Amino acid sequence: MGMDKVLHTNIKIVNKLFLDGALTPSDLIGASLKKVIETKQFNAFITVSKNEAEKQAEASLQRFKSKQSKSDLDGVPIAVKDNFCTKDIKTTCASKMLENFSPPYNATVCQRLLDAGAVLVGKTNLDQFAMGSGTVDSIYGPTKNVWKCKADSNDFHIAGGSSGGSAVAVASGVCFGKKYWFNSFRAIGSDTGGSTRNPASYCGVVGLKPTYGLVSRHGLIPLVNSMDVPGILARNVDDVVSILNAVAGHDKQDSTCLTKPFKKIRLPPANKMGIKGLKIGIPIEYNCEYLSDEVLDMWDEIAQTLQNEGAIVKEVSMPHTQYSIVCYSVLNQCEVASNMARYDGIEYGYRADDDHSTEKLYAVSRRTAFNDIVKNRILTGNYFLLGRNYEKYFNQALKVRRLIMNDFDNVWEDAQLLLTPTTLTEAPLYSDFIQKTNRDQCAFQDFCTQPANMAGIPAVSVPIKLSKNGLPLSLQIMGRNLSEPMLLALAKYIEHLVQFPQYVNFKQK
Amino acid sequence: MTMLSVKVDVYPGVPTANLERQSGNFICKFRQKFRYCFSISRKSLCSQAIEKSQWQSVVGLEVHAQIKSNSKLFSGASTKFSSPVNTGVALFDCSIPGTLPVLNKRCVEAGVLTALALGCRVNPVSYFDRKHYFYADLPMGYQITQQRAPLAVQGELKFQVYTPAIHKKPYQAKVKIQQIQLEQDSAKSLHDTDRSLVDLNRAGVPLMELVFDPDLKDGEEAAALVKELVLILQKLNTCSCKMEEGALRVDANVSIHKEGEPLGVRTEIKNIGSIRGVASAVESEIKRQIQVRNALGTITNETRAWDPINKTTVAMRDKEVVQDYRFMPEPNLPPLHIAMGPVEIGCVNADKLRETIPELPEQTRAKLRDEGLTLEQSIILVNDVSLLAIYKDAVGERNVNKKVMANFLINDLNTLLNKNDMVSEGIKCPRHYFSEIVELLEKGSITRSTAKLLLEDVVLNNSGAPEKIVREKNWLQITDEEELRKLCEQVIKENERIVKQYHAGKSKVFKALLGAIAKESKNRAEMSKCTVILKALLNKK
Incomplete structure (x- = not known):
């Protein structure tokens, strides 16, 4: 099968096939659900909502029959990270604390997808409460990268995280329905410090972190409220755009949502785009100590190519980049300490058997149901928030965050978009990854992705090529607030240029 | 340690905490105190008044007023009082993960209106913060409040202090308002014998916290301030002030010191549930502190509760450890902008709200005095909203002597109501009956005693117009x-x-x-x- 064919069976084409009756939503959902079983080894899903998905597919089919389809997403299977609330479907955050939690409502993102006719097939794996960059800290076990995954080995490459389940669902899901090959899944992730872009980079898919406030957080179980955004993962930029168009826009249930009406994004065909005169900045500080030569070379190569294509590519400086990680670490732990305070086993979630006193009940429930990483962040965060430490840590971090945001404000005078690596290396082996602590890994893994969350700006990771080891390497594009149309246009342009080998024949063993 | 406990037995008025701190030179202090105590006991007959006179008390209030609003501060759930348990609860109120706060505009309006009426400076931008502590009635593990920049600051309130049984004459007192902030109420814990249950109906109910400077000198001033505040909030319709429903809760900070000395250590009396309770609780706490200090004990900074049955304040055990609330900005709520002056963008417009402020009690009293009433009459009438309404209706009906009218209502009508255990809201008869009676009295057609009988007839027996009754019962005054x-x-x-x-x-x-x-x-x-x-x-x- 030609890889082009897969690349091009985007949502719009699927929609056309549905409209023409050449394919039915039930066919596609059936094939996708089958694919989930076939790819179980990668552990992408925590929950598969088979019955609901089949029902939704049937309803979609009826809509197509009566020519009342809702949007181009109608009948399209989508996987959702398991930290988005889904009505009456378990939402676990991959934690013992919420192992049996079935929310009584849908997150706005999920509701908007359902309203657009999309079919929610299941909930994907993540690090507990999205705290991690490997999808290795889940009570359901780690998610494995599809690339270079050998059945005869105990080791594997990590998927990246924390939205690793979503990235793997997208990367692994190529299915055959009627005489066509399809991408079985597009997925929703979340991105606080790179949690969508990092696994997208390792798994060779497109991962978008939209502008903060463009997509509602209502129903996204928070990690760091001031940085969390729902993310979108798909095989191609067009699909990312289709999904963004369905989920973006003001939501009165999220007061931090932008009130400005969202204008749907329409990108021209890649061969009709040009980048002549586009000012692309290369921030020199992103060329950091741990950046692998391979990634650096690729970064150079693409920058050169874009320049050859007519873009004005120049080096820019963002001097506070190096402080981003430590600043993020403080803010993250403070908000985590606060956000996790609600998990006391009283209203919902894990409740220990110990009811000697309310305090004891809290302590035992929390001690039992949070993993060490969560507990560590809670303790550190509470320490930072103590009255005597507030100025020294939290407030200082806010000031540094302001400086990092200023870096971006300044850079937009010289560049319209920024081109950087997404991750510093190809996907590490699990055995190597777990040598370092979660904290060190996050500091290392999030280096390039995390400043965008500090500033709230949009960023997208685009797969470029395979490394010598045959693993995906990706680049990140960042733009100013609400620059998604331009950002995604360049992403699509690059995607067309590099023709990343999408198809992974993981069945070859 | 055994000696310590012995000592506590000997001097029950001396708190242990103090003793432990001084245990180093324990014996020596012990003797000193011992001697001193004896000398006190020798002159123990000296009147309390003399003992009290050397002390000055300082009182500051913090008032939590529930904002009159149909829905909660950050959710759409109902705020109706006494709804069935756990029925007025939105997903946000029970802290379901992923839910976010959405600020209720009505609450901001009420807060700004109250702030303006109390002469506060409204902050053009204020912020919400999280205040963390673990308690079963705090579902999120934190309360959303305004710590860094509250809704409004720096107000001032003038009010009259007049309790006829205590003060010969009314006097005006003044109190500064530090700040007014919006915040969520907590849920309610219900303690059974073997378990505790939580009712979330109150979780997230909107509150205004009003923090007053410690400008008051005793319980009567504190009670008068609360009374004035109640009148204002009711007039503004921003709080029902039903203290029995917990719609208005008062915390009082009390300390004593000697003239010329710095302020003493203060204690806080929490959740006083009635206006007279405020006066009694503060007075009782002042008395307790004087007793402790006179016995050379020390006052510890602690939280106390008012026990209205035994008429005493008692230390609350659970607050002994100083809490660090680990304040943090609430990241899910953008800064709260209030439009005013040239700035037109905001959640509500302060200038427009200012125009809607109704006549406030102080203005009403001034008006009544202009009409010829005494200050005492104006205070009593304004303090009794429905009696004031009757007065206004009655003097509006006929051209009667207003002072006589006021007197008649304050003395005769109130006496009648008291005797029959009635409230003025329960009076059904037309208000001009009162003016008729006063007119008859003024003209000399009836005696004062007949006027009282007449009042009884129209209020209790619903016997019709006073003039008719006088005619029928032949009650005209004998002047021949x-x-x-x-x-x-x-x-x-x-x-x-x-x-x-x-x-x-x-x-x-x-x-x-x-x-x-x-x-x-x-x-x-x-x-x-x-x-x-x-x-x-x-x-x-």
């Missing part, structure tokens, strides 16, 4: 001198014994004879004339 003379003569004849006493020099019994006249005439006789006539008749003999 000849008729009065006959009455006096009859009484003299019927009370020979008393007359004899009178003539024997017991002039006091004159009143008894007058009483007999009043009774004989069914209170219709014009008593001033009777006095003259009776005196003349008695002296003739």
